[in-house]
Amino acid sequence: MIPVQSTADPLVELRDIRKCFGSHEVLKGIDLDVRPGEVVALLGSSGSGKTTLLRCVNLLDQPTSGRIAIAGEPIFDRTPDGRDNARLKGRDIWAMRSRVGMVFQQFNLFPHMNVLANVMEGPRTVLGEDERTNRERAMDLLAKVGMADFADRMPTRLSGGQKQRVSIARALNMRPAMMLFDEPTSALDPELVGEVLNTMITLAREGMTMLVVTHELGFALEVATRVVFLDQGAIAAQGTPQQVLLHPENERVRTFVNRFHATAELMRPLLST
Amino acid sequence: MFDWSVITQNLDLLGWGLLVTLRYTVIACLLGLVIGLVIALAQLSPLRVTRMAGMLFVEFFRNVPLLVWLLWSYYALPIFAGIRISREAAGILALSLYGAAYYAEILRAGIQALDHGQGDAAKALGMSPLQAMYRIILPQAFRQMIPPLAGQTIIQMKNTTLLSVITIPDLLYQASYISSFTYRPMEVYTAVGIIFLIILVPSNYLARRLELRNH
Numbered sequence: 349m350i351p352v353q354s355t356a357d358p359l360v361e362l363r364d365i366r367k368c369f370g371s372h373e374v375l376k377g378i379d380l381d382v383r384p385g386e387v388v389a390l391l392g393s394s395g396s397g398k399t400t401l402l403r404c405v406n407l408l409d410q411p412t413s414g415r416i417a418i419a420g421e422p423i424f425d426r427t428p429d430g431r432d433n434a435r436l437k438g439r440d441i442w443a444m445r446s447r448v449g450m451v452f453q454q455f456n457l458f459p460h461m462n463v464l465a466n467v468m469e470g471p472r473t474v475l476g477e478d479e480r481t482n483r484e485r486a487m488d489l490l491a492k493v494g495m496a497d498f499a500d501r502m503p504t505r506l507s508g509g510q511k512q513r514v515s516i517a518r519a520l521n522m523r524p525a526m527m528l529f530d531e532p533t534s535a536l537d538p539e540l541v542g543e544v545l546n547t548m549i550t551l552a553r554e555g556m557t558m559l560v561v562t563h564e565l566g567f568a569l570e571v572a573t574r575v576v577f578l579d580q581g582a583i584a585a586q587g588t589p590q591q592v593l594l595h596p597e598n599e600r601v602r603t604f605v606n607r608f609h610a611t612a613e614l615m616r617p618l619l620s621t
Numbered sequence: 622m623f624d625w626s627v628i629t630q631n632l633d634l635l636g637w638g639l640l641v642t643l644r645y646t647v648i649a650c651l652l653g654l655v656i657g658l659v660i661a662l663a664q665l666s667p668l669r670v671t672r673m674a675g676m677l678f679v680e681f682f683r684n685v686p687l688l689v690w691l692l693w694s695y696y697a698l699p700i701f702a703g704i705r706i707s708r709e710a711a712g713i714l715a716l717s718l719y720g721a722a723y724y725a726e727i728l729r730a731g732i733q734a735l736d737h738g739q740g741d742a743a744k745a746l747g748m749s750p751l752q753a754m755y756r757i758i759l760p761q762a763f764r765q766m767i768p769p770l771a772g773q774t775i776i777q778m779k780n781t782t783l784l785s786v787i788t789i790p791d792l793l794y795q796a797s798y799i800s801s802f803t804y805r806p807m808e809v810y811t812a813v814g815i816i817f818l819i820i821l822v823p824s825n826y827l828a829r830r831l832e833l834r835n836h
Binding site: 408438442445449456460515518519522 | 738746748750760761
């Protein structure tokens with residue numbers, strides 16, 4: 349099945365994004381569009397720059413040069429020689445971030461607040477929303493991620509999977525136009541990965557626009573509308589999950605995918621006994 | 622040997638002295654904390670100028686002896702700056718700024734030691750740096766910093782005894798006054814030491830309890 353290519357204007361436009369840490373160039377000129385409703389999986393081995401690219405989208409990391417537009421509004425535009433064509437004021441950057449949800453590998457729940465307060469914190473502090481509407485929506489979202497019974501718990505008393513589901517609810521409570529996921533299941537015990545992936549699958553089915561850095565090839569294959577493979581700071585391949593993962597043309601992608609098959613092969617004798 | 626009647630007969634003077642000491646301790650600590658927080662934030666600022674200013678402040682006050690700085694702010698500052706300040710104001714100013722340098726270092730270290738993910742999560746929700754600081758970073762950092770802050774506050778209280786050199790009638794000033802007409806310095810200064818112990822040992826204990834409760 350080939351997904352219908354969305355023709356709507358892109359929610360995220362990245363043009364020639366470069367990022368250097370010292371003399372090391374982590375991103376070497378990335379072009380990427382994410383259209384409304386798309387679920388884009390960013391794959392690649394560690395050190396390929398996927399997380400840095402994701403963090404550039406909401407300017408948690410600032411590119412060294414390149415252009416970024418969110419919903420058609422330029423939020424960053426710096427030429428390779430360091431001249432700024434567009435420079436957002438702090439308050440505009442904060443407003444942009446409030447419309448882009450983000451989920452982190454290490455969850456980053458606020459440990460001094462209980463689960464409900466974590467979910468309510470964004471709208472309370474950033475939007476100044478009234479307590480009642482905020483609380484009702486927060487409880488609905490906790491129910492949606494299966495954490496309603498834990499509203500009064502402190503984060504330290506949750507499992508990794510539970511923490512990650514709360515952090516998804518926390519991001520959703522800002523009613524974001526899109527969601528960024530930074531290896532959301534990489535810090536989880538294997539048996540907890542499923543509950544987080546299920547939550548993300550539900551979100552994707554509801555039409556949420558998602559940019560997901562992940563090592564879960566299964567998720568990419570089943571849920572992503574497009575797969576982007578990064579290698580040493582550049583896009584090595586992109587296309588539908590079937591094209592990229594099942595019939596890889598690119599050599600690097602093939603080695604990457606085969607490594608996963610190899611681990612699966614190693615497991616086989618263990619599974620059959 | 623020890624003639625404790627010297628103490629009992631002058632309890633009122635010691636009492637007044639203690640009140641003055643406590644008042645200066647509280648004011649200097651609160652002011653010191655507020656100024657210290659501003660200095661700590663300046664040191665963490667993305668702007669080079671403010672970072673440098675914060676660093677200079679801390680280095681200055683940590684390397685000038687408090688006694689020198691105290692005498693200087695009372696006797697020399699008015700001459701240099703051409704303003705007249707009361708000895709009370711000079712005392713408060715000197716103690717607060719001196720304490721602020723140490724508080725600033727504690728606060729800066731506490732803020733920097735906090736997991737960067739917390740700041741990332743706050744920013745990703747759309748918080749301004751200031752919102753992230755008072756909603757997310759400081760509440761967590763403060764908990765970690767209770768023991769060093771309490772320790773510094775105790776030092777601050779002991780430092781108030783230096784105020785007697787600019788003739789502020791604190792506990793130590795009253796003690797030297799009492800011994801000047803009773804000729805019993807041994808009893809008087811022993812009593813002052815005991816008063817400090819009675820106040821500071823339980824404070825220390827309380828601070829430790831507070832720390833444990835937060836873990």
